[in-house]
Amino acid sequence: MPVSEGTIVRIAARGEGVTGDGRHAPLAAPGDVLMADGTVQAGPHHAVPPCRHFPRCGGCQLQHVDDAAYADYLTGRIVGALAGQGLAVPEMRPPHLSPPRTRRRASLRAERIGRRVVIGFNEAQSHRIVDMQECHILRPELFALVAPLRALLGSMMKDRRQATVTMTLADQGVDLALEGVVVEGLAAQEALTDFAATHRLARLAIDEGYGSEARWEPEPITIRLDSVPVGLPPGAFLQATEDGEVALRTAALEAVGDAETVADLFAGLGTFALPLSARARVLAVEGARDPALALRVAVQRGQRPVAVEHRDLFRRPLSTDELNRFEAIVIDPPRAGAKEQAPALATAAARTIAYVSCNPATFARDAKILIEGGWRIDWIQPIGQFRWSTHIELAARLTR
Template identity: 60%
Template sequence: MTDSKSDSETDSIIRIAARGDGVTADGRHFPLTAPGDWIRPDGSVAFGVHHAQPPCIHFPECGGCQLQHLDEESYADFVTARVTGALAGQGVTPGAVLPPHISPPMTRRRASLRAARAGKRVTIGFAEEGSHRLIDLQMCAVLDPRLLALVAPLRALLAAILPDKRAAHVKMSLVDQGVDLLLEGVRVEGLAADEALGDFARAQALARLTIDEGDGPQTRWEPEAATVSFGGAAVGFPPFAFLQATPDGEAALVAAVRAAMPETGPVADLFCGLGTFALALGDARPVYAAEAARDVILRLKMAAGRAQRRLAADHRDLFRRPLTPAELDRFAAVILDPPRAGAREQVLQLAASNVPLIAYVSCNPASFARDAAHLTAAGYRLESVKPVGQFRWSTHVELVGIFRK
């Protein structure tokens, strides 16, 4: 739908707010609008040149995406603005804002779906935006096709092992060996149900099938140990452990971090997870890696040993026991990749240190900006930020910020 523009420029959508609404020059919010759209006197919307045709039949009801109505340019601008806007709110100005990286459609390699059974009908999908009602997925414009391909056969399996009027979680990850599937909230009773699990895993060539009936995960199928590889080193993968959402998004984050690293000297990787960055830096330098999750850090330690990496793995809660300035000053650079809440406790210690370079990987521009304000107040300069849109068409944005003392 197109129309002639309103006489009032205040009726035009000029930007997209953090939660995905279009905003007019006078501050009014309108859902499902794009920059260049304008609001008619009766409140209806006339689409502008940046308003795109959503590629998915489930949009906008499905809560998996919020921004499929934006064209490529507008979505890239939104991803960048999420980062620069958060920094501006904290009074922090980066030296450079690098071009954003946007993941292509159908590349998401991990997903957490919900499933519900009502009689013989099993529904699997994301919840409707702002609701608990499930959208039964018939297609998906973001999931890797190998994950989406499991949805239809899963309906038949869950009809046998999901109790009536009950809900379950379906958690899928792509690992080195294929699809790693975790089913939570199911009940496997009797030989027929047990055989159905094995038949399903074989028919779908799963890398691993794990179920959790309420008393912890139990692996039911794993022909060979499930792993994910970083920098050529294979790491044992706990069911639905943290993994960057897309391979290309991970590569963009790693490239931004690697480009900033000094040529020599030891590096610390804090909140290291399974070693996305610690292992990707290669074997040319010693790396100290710290992580609070015990099973994760043990798997990283074993992988580093097998790959003969110079890596010291430390089981350490950096919220309760952050590295002190004396510990930090041993490193030529520090990599941070904290949870969404940020890393305030560790950042305050970094602010008091003399570490020459900090590469901060964030999945939350707001908490990153708060931490950036502490670092810049202590004499660090935010040299650059690299926005990354791994969660395509969503309001979730990631980034890499490079700080130098």
């Protein structure tokens, strides 16, 4: 059958296959054929999903495609975002894919239904929870807590009530946060303590509606960034996989090159500032108070040449004059991008910008502002650390 009629030629933004003549087919991979009756005939890039919960579980959207097709999807989304802004496509490096079972942080939903507690990701486009019996994206240390949590929450949750379970793997073990549960009475308090001790949690925090409160933290909890232990505030941002963090860091350091003065914008806990400080003086700017404080304490203890500034770059972006003090700039904004900071970046005197993004659309929007200011994109490194999902990250180098 000709490609223009029924062969799947690409994967759309939400994960469905698209034929050459523009028809969409759920769970189709490039090379599949959409038949006249609506069924899909598997092609060379159609893979057998490893998880029993696929495709109901909203944690993954693309387990039905092989790595080659998944890598092409990542690249295609970035290329499409650039095209949407009328930008030329630079060198596109081969995508880096994080292996299965490497996700070190996750937010799950829990609900009590009668005597049973279900825990897992929501179904796609639904509030229904898929009760997780296996998971091919979570680190084993995180998945191992799912079954014991059912028993713990069964004694704390009322029927038809939901809660949020957030898990992060830190240096000392799992940082577990429960939101939406009410701990009443001595027995419930003792159950929490026993659970934390039995499973050797690094921290157990409860949010009963008034903010997070640590109920168990035998020692200060940290995450090592470039061998420096940084305090991990509750809910602080951390790259989803250590593998993806290394890939992003490697690309950003390559982009910065031998610059001796670097500004790290939206610095978080120091994912880039700390490794950069091994060869440069760094200004780390972060809008969230607790991560900024944690990074400040870490660099003081580690004697790193990093100055930390707590500053909201959406409301008070750095000016061109402030940016002109630096030879290179690293920027890693949230999904909304850095529209407010981009105009000053476009006129800054730095010779290199390393732009790390978790949203190709806002990256392309900001890149257009920079290019109109005289910058060019040298290369883009796509990174798929959210394995089998439609979430895409990238690192890019821009120079004049």
